[in-house]
Amino acid sequence: MHTVILHPDPAGIARAASLLAAGEAVALPTETVYGLAADARNGAAVARIYAAKGRPAFNPLIVHVADVAAAQAIAVLEGDALALAAAFWPGPLTLVLPLRPGSGIAGIVTAGLDTVGVRVPAHPVAQAVLAAFGGPLAAPSANASGRISPTTAAHVLDPEGGLAGRIAAVIDGGACPVGVESTILGWRDGRAALLRPGGIPAEAIEAALGAALVRGGDLDAPDAPGQLSSHYAPRAPLRLNAARAEPGETFIGFGPAGAGGLTLSASGDLTEAAARLFNLLRAADRLGRPIAVARVPETGLGRAINDRLRRAAAPREG
Template identity: 60%
Template sequence: MIARGGLVAFPTETVYGLGADATDPAAVARIYAAKGRPSNNPLIVHVVDQMAAERLAVFDATARLLAAVFWPGPLTLVLPLRDGHGLASAVTAGLSTVAVRVPASPLARRVLLAAGVPVAAPSANRSGRISPTRADHVAAGLGETVDAIVDGGPCPVGVESTIVATDPLRVLRDGGIPREALALASGTAPMADTAPAALQAPGQSASHYAPVRPVRLDVRMRTDDAILIGFGDVEGELTLSVTGDPAEAAASVFAVLHDADALAARLGRTRIDVAPVPEDGLGRAINDRLRRAAAPRA
């Protein structure tokens, strides 16, 4: 289906992606239309290995080091486009760089091998809404706008990939690889560039990952008008992690937001409250998603 210009949602280790042939302008246009995605928001290109990535992008020493340590895995590199890359221009949203990743999910890798092309695959949800970590999230959000959904069960990482640029090393979006791991691997503490004046990578919009109901953060007590999502010793109707485990919270954050929205609708609650999550390691990526979910809507 991908090779014929279709849209196929498939699981990666992070979230479900909405995949299309990244070299086919019409197929890439279908991604933007299905998601209602602004045309200035670039897409991540998924490939099977570093060799395939180097046919699309120019790697420097830092990029090769990070790829050697973290690929396959939840790391996206934003690098200069290579001459003759062959990608549809909409993939990069007119930028001179491309975001590229080698996913670790065995099922995602089988999809990429079968397609035989670079696959542009943003999260398989309507733009600005909660990212999908189960096949039913995709079906509920995109319905018949996709040609197929490959059901691989829940995504184990649960938050999107960390996106970095390498010259100099800076984080464009926190994600499944904590900054501390990047610093350890590279010997350099990455700078933060997660709210730039112009979009350089996906997931940098101030309002993003949003449920239907407004979200309030750092809440420790239940109220009658809200669903409280707990964490650790803060108990709620739902929880990111009873034990306060950031890896468990990252894996569950989008699913719990989906569930909280549905529960609030059933109970007539008007808001979703979320308990505090420590701002370190994977907690940084979790809080990034929660802050964007709670941001004022455009």
């Protein structure tokens, strides 16, 4: 793939919006760092983010929206969360909120959770792309997994740890003014909790709330992904690397669907499998039977799929 460099002018913004509508991934500047954006309602598009980054696990992604109204369309935003949105949006604050039923957000974005991280970026280029695209964009940092977050378009395209040749385009909007990721807040027993320090100081948030944030050791079950081995577990027991279903099991295949009709990808495509994973696990869980999942290759996105499945199959904690 040839990665196109777009200018932050009307033609470049329109081209970026067109690529995003076609299900491609596009890097764009925000005030924090460059993000790798894809349509948050399109699971296959979001799977391309993971493929491009080489991300080893399906972590929940932050959804970027144009304004508070757009946030309320996908998440339940009220009380202290609404007050913080009024105080700090647009800006480098992400709020982890209950996912609104019927939001249309792809399951791969939330990693199967019932919450979603949302923020309204302040960068004029990000705002222009959101306006032209007309929908929510999932956008983690635009770098290979484990590498330094990019604050310029050149960083995004860096031969060492960059994404040149892996994504459709990058909009060169200059250097990011904040240069560190957004502050992430969740809620614990009705109290705002600091899940990740970032571009807005915790002290400023506490001043706006008139209350201290829950921090550090008080976070016994953090929203940050990968903290618990069974963090992603469905209610039903899960058996991995299954050749077929045993009596009483629901089978999720990889390849042509069996008698139950559930398959991650009939053609054995790992990008399609990643996009369908969370929705299929939920569908199987609703049937109320133990779940057996076919072997998925441990290559490319298969590593992330298998990481998720191993966590789902882990013994329950507590």
